[in-house]
Amino acid sequence: MEDTLLMDAAERFAKGEMSAEEKIYFEDLRKNNPELDQAVVEQLFFLNQLDNYSSTKNFKALLLDVESKLITEKFITRSAAQTQGKLVQLWHRYKKDIAVAASIAGIVSLLIASVVSSVTKSNPKLDLLVQKINDQAIKTKKIETALKDIPVANAVPTRQPIDARFRATGFMIDATNNYIVTNAHVVKEAAHHLIVENNKGIEYDATAVYVNVAQDLAIIKITDSSFKHLPALPYSIRKSGANLGEAIFLMGYPKAEIVYGEGYVSARNGYKMDTTYCQISTSANEGNSGSPVITKNGDLIAVIASKQTDATGVVFAIKSANIHRAVNEVKKQKDDSKIKITSAPSLRGLDRETQIKKMEGYVFMIKGN
Amino acid sequence: MSTLEQDKLLLEGIAAENKDSIEQLYKQHYNMVQSMVIANAGTRDDAADLFQETVIVLFEKIKTGNFELTCLLKTFVYSVARRLWLKKLQQQQRYTSQPDDLEEAVPVEDEIEHHLKLDNDFTIMETAMGKIGEPCKSLLQAYYLQKKHMNVIAQEFGYTNADNAKTQKYKCLVRLKKLFFAQYKNIE
Helix, strand or coil: CCHHHHHHHHHHHHCCCCCHHHHHHHHHHHHHCHHHHHHHHHHHHHHHHHHHHHHHHHHHHHHHHHHHHHHHCCCCCCCHHHHHHHHHHHHHHHHHHHHHHHCCCCEEECCEEEEEEEECCCCHHHHHHHHHHHHHCCCCHHHHHHHHHHHHHCCCCCCCCEEEEEEEEEEEEECCCCEEEECHHHHCCCCCCEEEECCCCCEEEEEEEEEECCCCEEEEEECCCCCCCCCCECCEECCCCCCCCCEEEEEECCCCCCEEEEEEEEECCCHHHCCCEEEEECCCCCCCCCCEEEECCCEEEEEEEEEECCCCCEEEEEECHHHHHHHHHHHHHCHHHCCCCCECCCCCCCCHHHHHHHHHHHEEEEEEC | CCHHHHHHHHHHHHHCCCHHHHHHHHHHHHHHHHHHHHHCCCCHHHHHHHHHHHHHHHHHHHHCCCCCCCCCHHHHHHHHHHHHHHHHHHHCCCCCCCCCCCCCCCCCHHHHHHHHHHHHHHHHHHHHHHHHCCCHHHHHHHHHHCCCCHHHHHHHHCCCCHHHHHHHHHHHHHHHHHHHHHHHHHHC
């Protein structure tokens, strides 16, 4: 008897789903074959364990529901910290399950959730110096002025240090007004702060101006005044679809520095024939969400969004035509957005290293909390 | 209706995993447990945690199928909570003396032992579940926890038919079993 057959038999036996005849046959088999019997006993024990686990797990979820209702009704008191600790933790655990359930389709987004990297521009040495000077209460005007000037000179805004909880990628689409495209599921992660970091590791504040969950696209704007305009985009953003077999490369932040990857368009449509997407054969990892997909001629043709979990190298990317659609939406919604895709394509015919050099300043790490 | 009859009705509701029954249990006995915890070096948060665990012990006891209520449910709940709280204090080495009894108590050693065993098994299974990865975890949870039908699962997970989903499920089950027993046999 094969393993799966045995497991199936054991499961139906345990559930009482066997016909009388089958049951006799099964019990006969066990009687005459001690090895098989041993395997069945083990399987039945395991199924029982799994049953206990499931019923406890479901009951705990129920209990939690009741408790949070009673907390809302103020019948039960939990201190804020504890509620945060326990309930939110549990909620996050369930949320994770829910997220998985939502992507049951077998695809996962490529976002790193739960990075804890300190996002701060404050300079500890500088702080220390300031502290020391204060302690000694030196009141010389000159020094005071110098102190005031330090932050400005070094472009160190006084932002509260925050811990980034996720990391992903985005890229510039309007270098005049500093608009960046990424995935909606990335922006959704940023409940409090949204920050972009360029390839030199400098961080800038940003805000979301457009989030389309259905298409999983978002447009964000760098709001930091310290950000210096980049020249017009070296790539163009294609309005038509992706060509089958087209060679592509991509850049993104699956780790703390920019990572380059190559591949090709392996299908014109996405998961379950979703026409918003195309399928790319490449290796993409968590953090690649929002990465630009670019052809050898410098056409940006898609935005990486997700990958299939049960297959390797199957990555789904949102076709770039949707970026144009999103930009038009922003124009309609916000008269003062001034958003405009302005590109001066200059990648054609260059070797890859030069293309990368010209591009990397336009690809940003998106993080926040 | 007598208190005993009411208690039995409540237990039936809890066995059926009825939310209202659980809520009623909280409403009836939570304050008593909270007073006991606070009178014995605990906080309100401890009380909330403890009551959760107490309800789980009660649920497990009902599940064994031989729960004859020989005392008031109130007494049983109090006794379990008291025993669990004592254990917690001992673990934290905060235990000095027997808690002052605010209520009558009955022996519940067997129930607690049964609970600790189940709790241990639960943790092992939870750890194994955490290790099998996707899509196995979701697949097994859909079948065993959410009790979804194989046809539905096949559709949701994108398998061509229920048989394919079933084959995949068994593959996952084999992996889960290996992980589970690796840990389980270590402890035995």
